Amino acid sequence: MYDVRPTTEVPAESPLAWSYRRTGRPNVSQRSRVVIRERAILGHVVLRGGAIVLDEAVRQVLGFGLPARPNTLSQDQSGERSAQWLSPDEWLVIVPGGEEFSLEANLREMLGDAHYAIVNVSGGQTLLELEGEAATELLMKSTPYDVHPAGFPVGKGVTTVFAKSNLILRRPAEDRWELVLRRSFADYLYRWLLDAGEEYAIGVDD
Numbered sequence: 001m002y003d004v005r006p007t008t009e010v011p012a013e014s015p016l017a018w019s020y021r022r023t024g025r026p027n028v029s030q031r032s033r034v035v036i037r038e039r040a041i042l043g044h045v046v047l048r049g050g051a052i053v054l055d056e057a058v059r060q061v062l063g064f065g066l067p068a069r070p071n072t073l074s075q076d077q078s079g080e081r082s083a084q085w086l087s088p089d090e091w092l093v094i095v096p097g098g099e100e101f102s103l104e105a106n107l108r109e110m111l112g113d114a115h116y117a118i119v120n121v122s123g124g125q126t127l128l129e130l131e132g133e134a135a136t137e138l139l140m141k142s143t144p145y146d147v148h149p150a151g152f153p154v155g156k157g158v159t160t161v162f163a164k165s166n167l168i169l170r171r172p173a174e175d176r177w178e179l180v181l182r183r184s185f186a187d188y189l190y191r192w193l194l195d196a197g198e199e200y201a202i203g204v205d206d
Contacts, residue, residue: 003101014040015126015186020204023191028203033134036193037205039127043100044180045093046086047107049116054091057110058083061103066091073157073170084157084168084180092168092180094127126186128193130177134200139177141196143169163192 014020016038028035047054047066055066067074067085075082081099084092095103104118130138139147145160146152147169157170157178165188168180181189194202 012041014038015183016040016190019187019190023187023194025204026194026202028205029201031201032132032203033200034130034132034138034197034202035205036190036197036202037129037131039129041097042122042127043093043095043097043103044120044122044125045095045100045103046119046121047091047093047116048089048118049111049114051089053111053114054116057107058093060110061106062093062095071158072155073172074155075172079172082172084170086159086168094180097122124183125180126183128179128181128190130179130193131175132200134197135177138193138197138200138202139169142192145169163189165189 047058051066051068055068059065062076062081062083064074064076064081064083066083070085070088073082073084081095082093084094086092093103100120100122104120107118136147136149143160143162145158152171154171154174157168159166159168162169162179162181165181165185167182167185167189170178170180172178179189
């Protein structure tokens with residue numbers, strides 16, 4: 001196990017840094033009905049193993065348990081740390097950038113000789129937030145999954161097709177959606193969102 005986060009001598013760069021330089025960042029205005037915000041360089045850790053033993057370890061380390069029901073997520077009171085159900089024995093844990101190494105170390109210590117797998121995928125993913133009154137409309141243009149609030153309540157998260165790619169779509173709060181996507185698709189999906197959101201005067205926030 002080793003810390004893969006770049007040192008200060010090798011500054012980390014957002015997966016969308018190149019996109020901002022090449023495509024630009026539309027300003028947020030009073031007309032903006034959708035706002036994009038990238039939460040880059042977070043800690044993304046995939047857990048696999050038995051639900052009971054992993055849940056106990058996560059509760060000890062993070063203070064909240066793994067979601068037990070399919071297509072749901074759990075999070076701490078601040079909303080900065082979350083766990084996403086991916087499959088019956090797989091979860092994605094997202095924590096503030098810099099915490100992933102200690103998270104993995106603490107979990108491995110807690111789990112001991114149990115059968116499990118922990119993979120740090122932080123460098124291969126990023127997270128985009130969507131807010132605004134037209135955010136749901138934009139999603140309806142982009143994914144075949146039913147994102148109507150009646151069928152996609154707060155606390156739900158799914159892996160789904162988005163544009164011609166795939167990602168994890170989550171709704172952690174009433175007024176906010178999250179897209180967890182691969183670094184390799186970041187530029188494509190960013191440009192897709194700008195195009196699909198043009199009619200809503202979409203803006204990109206810092």
